[in-house]
Amino acid sequence: MTEADAHLDLDLDLEFDREDLDGERPVPSLGSPVLVVDDLHVVFRVLGAKSKSATDAGAHVQEASPRRQSLLKRLVTSGSRHVGAVSEVHAVRGVSMVVRHGESVGIVGVNGSGKSTMLRAIAGLIPPTEGSVHAAGEPALLGVNAALMPQLSGERNIMIGGLALGLTQKQVEERYDEVVDFADIGEFVNLPMKTYSSGMGARLRFAISSAARPDILMVDEALATGDAAFRERSRARIEEIRKDAGTVFLVSHSIGTVEAMCTRVIWLHQGKIVMDGSTDEVVPEYQKFVRAHKRTKSGGRAGGVGPRARKKRNGGKGDKPVG
Amino acid sequence: MTTPTTAGAAAEARPKPPQPPEPIEFDLTSEERLALAEQNGLTRMGVRPPLWSYIRDVIRHWQFIRVLGASTAYSKNQNNYLGQLWAVLNPFLNAIIYVVIFGLVLGASRGVANTVAFIVMGTFMFRFIDTSVHGGARSIASKSSLLRNLHFPRAVMPISEVYSQLATLIPALGVMVVMVLLSGFIPAYEPVRVTWWWTLFPLAIVLLWIFNMGLAFIVARVTAATPDMDNIISFVLRLAMFASGAIFPITRFVDKLPPSAEWFGMVMEYQPGHVYLYLGRSMIMQEKTIPPDLTMWYWGIGWAIFTFALGFIVFWRGEEKYGRD
Structure with a gap:
């Protein structure tokens, strides 16, 4: 299992939900640090799957070759020596940040960039392979994936x-x-x-x-579900919790939501932070990247494998390269 | 809409996917960040808490353990027409098969006056150990979505799993007692009487419960690290079933050992599986070869405390590792 199963159904084509923009963006009033993340790495061990299938499952990969361990180490740690059946997915690769009281941080990135995994690691739900997370109080994850x-x-x-x-x-x-x-x-x-x-x-x-x-609230894709009425209610609920909590992390595929609710945006790509700054600074750059990505319509490696994306691709120019 | 800088690239016949910016360099060093964390009194996440606060945390989650355990027990038999009836039908049919094969066909229980009661009690009680160990082994993997989304001490999982087995056991024990009583009506056997010893039977079950939790902790940790162990556990348990005298008395075998191998006989007699089956049988049945024995009670109490403490510590030491895969 990888973090990729958390949001496979979402597409890369971002329709900027304007409906979410009605709310006032909170004004940052920075306090003392409440969360320090130091060089965080998360490596998933995938048993019974070769690295190829991990790739297909949406786990980010490309040059992220799994760290090879010595044969003996693998024997000891996994006990499974079914040839080549143990692979590792390096989902988060060295993330560091300091978050202060009163900040609401949006995390953006294409599918499989490690957003959900990072959020869970920060919340203390997935143990970090390397590095450490320090927090004031207990972060709580607010998600819809908790079946x-x-x-x-x-x-x-x-x-x-x-x-x-x-x-x-x-x-x-x-x-x-x-x-x-x-x-x-x-x-x-x-x-x-x-x-x-x-x-x-x-x-x-x-x-x-x-x-x-909770003291620190982490929201994972919660605003992407339900009809418009429910989305409005959940937005209000999060806002309410945010006022109590003071610090919010938000993972969302809706740029509109991130723009409306966050004061700071962190852009993750293949498990690394490629931009970290104020919303006005990062969002335009990210949008530019996403639009360019959409235009190239290159295969489904980094995302855009959902049915909606496929339909759009076929409906558009027919000269797209396959794979 | 602003024109992206990559528009030129996109217009080409075979456009390349755009590249995001290079990963940023962090403006603080690792030491500075850690110092910042310490200055502000932040606690480190995902590390193992000290043993005492861990124990307190587990106790605080007692209600959660109970509700989760009861719900798990209930959900197990939910998808059948007979529903919860299977909780008693399963061990009942299991016992019948062993009685027929080992008691009647093979006659393996020679030396026991009431073979039926002997095998019925053996299979019902050993089943509790068996299901607890299996459940404990899967307790981490089977509820990974719970682990991935919510904070709680992970020891809750094996404890609630064994609790759910206990919840299924209790109605089954009622069936067991009825079967033992009915076996007294078989003409060849002496009638089974209800004695004051019966009141101590629940204590034997409580000791077995504590012992099973200890076992569940250990196998949960081992299986979380090495899922393959789940397969091996079945074989170990099957061996343990015969070695504990669930079907035929081990005394028959132990008595035949030469004096030089006497230590082995002692091991067989005082190993926990045999101790708990002995305790249960000596309280309910009136077998001449299985009299109530205080030494066995000491062993039973000792094994329960020792295994639980050992298992809890073994499990706690892996606390920060659960839920990664």
Whole structure:
């Protein structure tokens, strides 16, 4: 499993959602550092997959040749000596940053650039292979990818999710109605989550994970799901949490969202930071890159492998090079 | 719309993908950043907490363990028409097969007065060890989405897994007791009586539960590092089942050992699997060869505490590594 499964369905073609631009961009009031990331590396070990298939799965690659370890080391660490079946995906390759209180940081980059992995590593959910992350308080990840237990009812999932977030049983019961209302799933709350439509599942997961109020908030693609009404509600919810938390990380494919909500933008490419600066500085450069990328319509290596992108490509000029 | 600088390149017949800027150089050195972190009292993420605060953290998540364990137990039999009935049907059918093959066909349990009760108790109780070890081994991998998205001490996973096995065991134990009682009505056997010893049976199960958690911790750590171990565990468990005397008494075999191999007999007799099956049987059945024995209780308590403590520490020492793959 790699981080790539987190957002395979999103395309590179960014339609800048203007609807998200209505809100006021928060004014930065910089405080003391609340998060220090020092030379962070994350390497995934992929068993039973050659590096080729890891590439196809969307994990960024190209010149990122997996670090070869000695045969003995591989034997010891993996125990699996099925010829060539152990490969490594170097998803985050040396990221450093200092984030201060009051900043909201947007993270942009094409699919498979290591955004989600980096976010999880910063949140302390994926242990770093090298380097370290220092934070004030406990960062919490607000995501829609946390399929808790699909075979259980929404009700059980709310309880499990809430308890895992550190709430007590009583607190979860108190917020239960609020969560169900926010997710807008009605009677479905008593059915197993695997019977939900993808939109309902995403809404419920978002509602569960936003039930707690963290010190540092990390939002992963949460604004990309649901209909316009839900997006508006979740935007408001994040804004509310942001006011309490003070520091927000936002991974989004919608440039509009990043522009509207972030004071600082970090552009990741193949696991490295290629730009880090104010929103006005980074976003135009990134847009330029994405547009150029779109225009070349080169194969699906770095992204654009979704059905939407494919349709667009075929509908456009027919002279695109394949692969 | 501004004209991108790469427009010229795009107009070519075979355009090249644009290149992003080179990775930036960071303006602070690693030492400066670490100093900054220390100045502001930031705590390092993704490192193993000290043992005591880890224990406190696990205890704080007790409700989570309970709900997760109960939900896992429930969800296991949810996709069948008979639903939760399978929680008791499974061990029941399992016991019947062993009784038929080993008790009746092979006659492997010679030297035991009530063969049926002997095998039924052996298979039901050993099944608890078996499922706990298997569940513990998969507890990290099977819920990786939970690990990837939420913070909690990872020891919660094996504990809740064994808890879910306990939750399935308790109704099954009811069936087991009924089967043992009914076996007393077989003409060749003496009737099974309900005695005061029965009240100590739950204590034997609690000790076994604690012991199983210890085992689950150990296999969870091993399997998280080396998934292949999951396959080997099945074989080890099958061997352990026979070595623990789940089907036929090991005393028959141990008594035949030459004096020079007496130590081996001791090992077989006081190894945890045999100890717990002995404790269970000596409380419920009235076998002359399995009398209630205080020494066995000491061994049972000792194994439970030792294995749990060892397992917990082994698991804790890998805390920062879980959830990477």
